[in-house]
Amino acid sequence: MPLNVEVVAPDRVLWEGEATSVSAPAADGSMGVLAGHQPVLSVLRPGRVVVTPVQGESVELEVDGGFFSVDHDQVTIVLDASAAAALDSVG
Amino acid sequence: MGGQQRVYNQKIRSTETLKKMFRAMELIAASRISKARERAGQAAPYTRAITRAVSAVATHSNVEHRLTTERTDTNRVAMLVVTADRGQAGAYSATVLREAERLRDVLRADGKEVALYVAGRRGVSFYTFRNVEMVQTWTGDSDNPKVGVADDIADTLLHAFGAPPEEGGVAELHVVYTRFRSMVSQEPRVIRMLPLEVVEGVAEPGEGLLPLYEFEPGEVEVLNALLPRYIRSRIFNALLQSAASELAARQRAMRAAVDNAEDLIRMYTRLKNTARQAEITQEISEIVSGADALAAS
Numbered sequence: 001m002p003l004n005v006e007v008v009a010p011d012r013v014l015w016e017g018e019a020t021s022v023s024a025p026a027a028d029g030s031m032g033v034l035a036g037h038q039p040v041l042s043v044l045r046p047g048r049v050v051v052t053p054v055q056g057e058s059v060e061l062e063v064d065g066g067f068f069s070v071d072h073d074q075v076t077i078v079l080d081a082s083a084a085a086a087l088d089s090v091g
Numbered sequence: 092m093g094g095q096q097r098v099y100n101q102k103i104r105s106t107e108t109l110k111k112m113f114r115a116m117e118l119i120a121a122s123r124i125s126k127a128r129e130r131a132g133q134a135a136p137y138t139r140a141i142t143r144a145v146s147a148v149a150t151h152s153n154v155e156h157r158l159t160t161e162r163t164d165t166n167r168v169a170m171l172v173v174t175a176d177r178g179q180a181g182a183y184s185a186t187v188l189r190e191a192e193r194l195r196d197v198l199r200a201d202g203k204e205v206a207l208y209v210a211g212r213r214g215v216s217f218y219t220f221r222n223v224e225m226v227q228t229w230t231g232d233s234d235n236p237k238v239g240v241a242d243d244i245a246d247t248l249l250h251a252f253g254a255p256p257e258e259g260g261v262a263e264l265h266v267v268y269t270r271f272r273s274m275v276s277q278e279p280r281v282i283r284m285l286p287l288e289v290v291e292g293v294a295e296p297g298e299g300l301l302p303l304y305e306f307e308p309g310e311v312e313v314l315n316a317l318l319p320r321y322i323r324s325r326i327f328n329a330l331l332q333s334a335a336s337e338l339a340a341r342q343r344a345m346r347a348a349v350d351n352a353e354d355l356i357r358m359y360t361r362l363k364n365t366a367r368q369a370e371i372t373q374e375i376s377e378i379v380s381g382a383d384a385l386a387a388s
Contacts, residue, residue, distance in 0.1 A: 008140055010238045010327055012133040027308040041144055042307035043316040067316055069144055069304070076140045080320070 001035050002054050007061065007077045014079065015051065015059055022075050023050045024068050033070050040070045049077060093370045099363035103356055110352035116179065117345035123234060124274075124338040130235075131271070131331045138324050145321050147304050148314050156311075157253065158318045159287045162263075165256035167204045169226075169248055169285075170195065171326075173268040173333040174214030176233035181344030183269065183277075183337050184213035190279035191267040198265070206251070206261055210244065210330070226251075226259070234334050241327035248326075249319055252285050268329040269336035275343070277336035284325060287318065 002018040022033045025047025031040070046064040053059065066079040172191045174184045191214075198205050209215050210229045218225055227247055229240060254260035264285035269277050306313045 006136065006140070008137045010134060010137050010241075010324060011130065013136050027312065031307075039304045040307060041147060041304040041313055043313055067144065067313070067320075069140070069147070071304070076143075078137060078140050078144075078320070 001073060003033065003035055003073050003075050005051055005053075005075045005077070007049070007051070007079065009079050014061070018054045019051050019075075020054055021052045022077075024077060025049070025063070026068075033075055035073050037070050037073075039072070041067065042069075043067050044077075044079075093366065095366040096363055096370070099359050099366060103359045103363070106352050106355045106359065110349055110356070113345045113348040113352060117342055117349060120338045120342035120345060124335060124342060127234065127331065127335040127338055128271075131328075131335060134324075134327060134331060138328055141317065141321050141324050145317050148306070148310060148317060156314050156318060158249075158285060158322070161286055162252075162260070165260050165262050166202060167206055167256070167259065167261045168198055168263040168265065169206045169208060169251055169261040170198070171208045171210065171244065171248065171264065171266045171268075172214050173266070173329055174209065174211035174217070174233070175333075175337045176212040176230055178213060179344060179348075180337050180341035181347070183340035183344075184211070184217070187267060187269055187279050187333075188214060188217050190281060194265060194267060194281050203263075206259065208244070208248065210240075234337050236327070236330035236334050238327060241330050242323050244330075245319070245323040245326045248285070249322060266326070266329055268333045271332045271335040271339065274339050277339055282329075284322060287321075 002020060003022060005015070005017060005019045005022055006013065007015040020034070024031055024033070024042075025045045026040075026042040027045060030047065031042065033040075044063055044066045047062075049061045049063055051059045051061075061079075063077075063079055066077065068075065068077040170191065172187065174187050178184070195205050195207075207218060207223065207225045208227050209218060209225050211233045212230045215225065215228045215230060229244060232240065248261075248264050251259060251261045252264060263283060266282050266284050268280055270280045271277050
């Protein structure tokens, strides 16, 4: 079963879709998330979020703050405004 | 053409120019309002994510946080008033400011010292005119608020909430803004944002039980990261709602202005016609009496 991923910034949704895996810079080191992961709520360190969608190329985002939550295969990555502003090119 | 007619012509022409301007402003407001509502819609997922996360932490822990605890060391309270930058929006700014003044009276009656933070030029000039001291103001882009401005406002207020009493720390934060209910109904709202009230209540009903999260690196750190973001997103939401309300109020006011201009034009046209007819009647009677006088001699 794929993960439902949502990458949101304060003023818009940056990326939304199904993915097979997500890797994010969690507080205690980079964390990889696959389907069936236990619920986690973590603060993001500056680093790189990599989302591997079910179809298509993987999406990479440079982030410098925010948090993310994993809950029943629903992954929500919440970015800060400053991080989102730099990512305007990401569709 | 007689003098009276000329005056009426002038009035009709100037009213027509005004009408064109009102019409243009109505159309501009109408086109911006859909954008403003869209922006509010785009910000919703973020707000939802934050709210859900805050509820998750609140339901699974009893962590005390400085943003949720009452301060007793100072009687200064902060008040953020969100108004418009420009007028010609009917009673929009006046309604918000009336509500703000009411709240200020209540707070002062409670023996609290009110520190004013104002967004929007109309609010700033309102308080400047009344010689009321404002701590900080933000102007520009009231009908198209940016995340950066919301963050700046939130950070300033969070800083004031955390500051010691002698540096102007505040014990509470009240926000006065206008909630956008629909195109025809916007209401001024007052919310007490800080200290945060029982956060469990913010979970949307029908979402089911929140799972038992594992917090990284720890509950306190997660809460430290979440709550300021929650406040920022609430303030951004207040700004967006106010912007949509402002535009809706402006559109309505401008439509009323166009209608009134049309009424005026109709009235002046009628008066002009009466004046013309009176002039003609007078001329005829002058000619007839002149001819009579000549015939009699």
